[in-house]
Amino acid sequence: MLNELFTKLESYYDEMVSIRRYMHQHPELSFQEYSTAKFIQDYYEKLHIEVMGNVGGNGVVAKVYGKKPGKTVALRADFDALPIQDEKDVPYKSLVPGVMHACGHDGHTATLLVLAKALNELREELEGTYVFIHQHAEEYAPGGAAPMIEDGCLESVDVIFGTHLWASEPTGTIQYRTGPIMAAADRFEIEIQGKGGHGAQPHKTKDAIVIASQLVLNLQQIVSRKVNPVESAVVTVASFTAENAFNVIADKAKLVGTVRTFNENVRQLIEDEMGRIIHGTCYTSDSAYKYDFVRGYPAVVNHEKETEFIISCARDIEEVQIIEETEPQMGGEDFGYYLQKVPGTFFYTGAKPVTNDEGYPHHHPKFDIDEKAMLIAAKTLGTAAVRVHKE
Numbered sequence: 001m002l003n004e005l006f007t008k009l010e011s012y013y014d015e016m017v018s019i020r021r022y023m024h025q026h027p028e029l030s031f032q033e034y035s036t037a038k039f040i041q042d043y044y045e046k047l048h049i050e051v052m053g054n055v056g057g058n059g060v061v062a063k064v065y066g067k068k069p070g071k072t073v074a075l076r077a078d079f080d081a082l083p084i085q086d087e088k089d090v091p092y093k094s095l096v097p098g099v100m101h102a103c104g105h106d107g108h109t110a111t112l113l114v115l116a117k118a119l120n121e122l123r124e125e126l127e128g129t130y131v132f133i134h135q136h137a138e139e140y141a142p143g144g145a146a147p148m149i150e151d152g153c154l155e156s157v158d159v160i161f162g163t164h165l166w167a168s169e170p171t172g173t174i175q176y177r178t179g180p181i182m183a184a185a186d187r188f189e190i191e192i193q194g195k196g197g198h199g200a201q202p203h204k205t206k207d208a209i210v211i212a213s214q215l216v217l218n219l220q221q222i223v224s225r226k227v228n229p230v231e232s233a234v235v236t237v238a239s240f241t242a243e244n245a246f247n248v249i250a251d252k253a254k255l256v257g258t259v260r261t262f263n264e265n266v267r268q269l270i271e272d273e274m275g276r277i278i279h280g281t282c283y284t285s286d287s288a289y290k291y292d293f294v295r296g297y298p299a300v301v302n303h304e305k306e307t308e309f310i311i312s313c314a315r316d317i318e319e320v321q322i323i324e325e326t327e328p329q330m331g332g333e334d335f336g337y338y339l340q341k342v343p344g345t346f347f348y349t350g351a352k353p354v355t356n357d358e359g360y361p362h363h364h365p366k367f368d369i370d371e372k373a374m375l376i377a378a379k380t381l382g383t384a385a386v387r388v389h390k391e
Contacts (some may be wrong), residue, residue, distance in 0.1 A: 001122070002316065004125075005118055005119070005379075006379055008117075009114065009118050009382065012114045012118060016113075017374075019110035020109075020371060021106075023079070023101065024092045024094060024101050024106045026095060027096055027100050029083060029099055030138070030144075031057065031080075031137050031140065033058045033080050033137070036080075037054075037134075037136065044060075044113075044116070047116075050062060051063075056136075056147030057136055057148070058137070059133070059134060059136050061153050062116060062132040063130065064120045064123055064126070065123065066129065067123060067126065068127040068128075069128065071127075071158040071388055072157050073161070074133055074154065074157045074160040074161070075131070075160070075162065075385060076162040076338065077111060077134055077135070078105045078135045079108070079134055079135070079136060080137050080138055080139050081101045081103075081106075082099070082101070082139055083098060084099070084102045086100035086102075087365035102365070103362045104166075105138065107165045107369050111163075111374045111381070112134065112378075115382050116130070119386075130385055135148055135334075141187070141334075143296075143334035145338060146334065159343050159344050160338050160343075161310065161346075161384050161385070162344070164347075164349070165349050165369050166349060166350055166352075167359055168359055169348065169351070170350050170352050171350050171354070171370040172376065173323075173349075173350030174311075174314040174322070174323045174347060174348070174350070174376075174380065175325070175326035175347060176307055176323070176326065176347045177302060177325055177327075178304045178308075179302060180263075180302075180328050181328055182300035182335075182346070183234075183260040183261060183262055183299055184259075184262070184296065184332065185258065185297050186259040186267070186294065187256070187294045187296055188257055188258070189290075189292045189294075190254065190278060191253075192287060192288075193208070193288040194206035194208035194285070194287045196244070198247065198248070198249070200247070205251075206285060208250040209250045210285075212242065215255065215278060215281045216255065218277050218280075219277060223270075231261075231262070232261070232328065233261045234259065234260040234261075235259050236257045236258050236259075237255050237256075238256060238257045238258060240255055241253065259274075260330045260332070261299070267295075297334040298336040298337065300335050300336040301340075303343045303345060305343065306344050309387075309391060311323060313383040313384045314383075317379045317383065319376050320376060322350070333346065347380075349376055349377040351370050352370060354370055
């Protein structure tokens with residue numbers, strides 16, 4: 001059965017590449033992926049595969065039914081792009097100014113579409129139901145996963161698998177991790193309201209820049225002095241805005257940044273400590289403030305049984321040369337919402353371009369993937385989808 005699946009996937013590899021490159025040339029931003037969603041839905045309709053659009057927004061869900069009874073297994077791919085100018089010199093360069101697939105979502109979509117096509121052709125031999133979740137808006141919170149779940153994409157699903165084409169690791173690598181593999185990604189905004197004035201008369205002002213600068217330093221003490229050293233956490237002030245003329249003391253300053261955690265208790269601790277420190281810092285300077293802590297995606301926490309299972313599946317893939325446990329990544333992914341509802345695992349498929357010694361990171365203007373990694377991803381996900389009925 002798996003040999004038949006692999007043969008089909010290999011025969012459709014050129015189609016997989018073609019789909020990926022078409023999507024790369026026609027990217028759409030989060031929550032604006034109307035044409036992409038239509039492309040995906042049309043693909044399934046042409047194959048006479050059951051498909052539903054507008055799931056939780058721009059999401060698309062397709063289903064293939066095996067002839068024999070069995071579990072319901074879900075496979076997920078995202079399809080939104082980023083507000084980045086494509087700087088690669090390739091024939092499939094983005095045709096949309098200022099927008100590109102800089103994270104591999106085009107490859108994820110091509111992988112899942114072709115895998116669905118191959119499995120559909122084998123449905124007489126399949127057990128159970130296969131749910132193909134094409135998710136919009138992974139890149140921008142609140143994301144597409146939560147509304148798709150609310151709209152029923154996980155209904156009757158027993159297990160879910162997902163992968164991320166990982167351009168920092170060589171093709172032929174599968175990386176896994178039981179437990180937290182990606183962090184909760186939260187956002188904060190702090191506005192300091194001081195009292196502006198003439199740069200030559202500081203004694204008559206409440207300098208918002210000085211206050212905000214003190215706050216930046218004070219916030220760094222949360223991780224170093226409040227979080228248990230055996231836990232991981234990041235508090236990053238990414239933006240500090242206070243524009244004025246050279247001789248004016250600022251009355252306002254704005255700080256924007258992110259918090260990354262794996263443990264929900266640590267997540268709550270940091271949110272609370274930030275509030276306390278902001279209040280204390282502004283109180284001592286007799287200034288006002290506004291503080292917003294916006295919770296983003298939860299941590300991606302893989303289930304042990306399903307992670308061990310995906311490792312065993314990867315061993316059946318001839319092209320997989322390295323199977324290794326990875327360190328947790330501080331990047332965020334709303335796949336975590338699916339894993340809060342059903343058992344499953346999320347893993348990395350190495351996709352480093354062979355012509356790039358350094359490898360451009362995700363979200364870089366010259367980001368690209370080794371397209372052969374899509375075939376490995378398809379075989380690994382396909383193996384899991386077929387074999388899960390035997391577990």
